[in-house]
Amino acid sequence: MSEALVWRDAWALGVELLDAQHRDMVRLINQVLDPAAESAVGARLDALIAHLRRHFDTEQVFLRAIDYPLTDQHCREHALQLAELVDLRRAVAGDTGALSAEDRAGIRQWFFNHVVAEDRRFGAYYRRVVCGATE
Numbered sequence: 001m002s003e004a005l006v007w008r009d010a011w012a013l014g015v016e017l018l019d020a021q022h023r024d025m026v027r028l029i030n031q032v033l034d035p036a037a038e039s040a041v042g043a044r045l046d047a048l049i050a051h052l053r054r055h056f057d058t059e060q061v062f063l064r065a066i067d068y069p070l071t072d073q074h075c076r077e078h079a080l081q082l083a084e085l086v087d088l089r090r091a092v093a094g095d096t097g098a099l100s101a102e103d104r105a106g107i108r109q110w111f112f113n114h115v116v117a118e119d120r121r122f123g124a125y126y127r128r129v130v131c132g133a134t135e
């Protein structure tokens with residue numbers, strides 16, 4: 001069974017820059033999960049971590065700009081995830097390590113719990129409170 005994530009338009013927030021970054025994130029996660037590229041997993045994790053740092057910074061500026069009530073909690077979740085990925089990166093240091101099935105499942109699970117669930121919560125807040133949408 002392929003572990004690759006396939007982007008769905010239903011995951012879009014309606015915020016162009018953040019949606020573009022989420023689509024890039026899916027691509028970078030898939031590169032990390034790709035079983036054919038085990039020897040390059042360290043470099044691929046580095047690319048994912050660098051992307052997440054930029055993305056989280058962008059998203060956090062957005063959350064503060066729209067006065068999202070759960071901003072602090074959301075930022076803490078970002079920091080926690082970065083710390084976990086940096087730990088994982090250390091564990092596979094030297095580009096010789098491979099990700100365990102548990103590590104791979106954890107990355108996928110984080111994507112669904114955070115990007116598909118938590119990020120969409122602020123997306124709904126943005127459309128309803130800031131844009132006045134009635135959905």
Ligand SMILES: [Fe+2]
Binds near residue numbers: 022059115119
């Ligand atoms: Fe996000």
Ligand SMILES: [Fe+2]
Binds near residue numbers: 118119
């Ligand atoms: Fe987020």
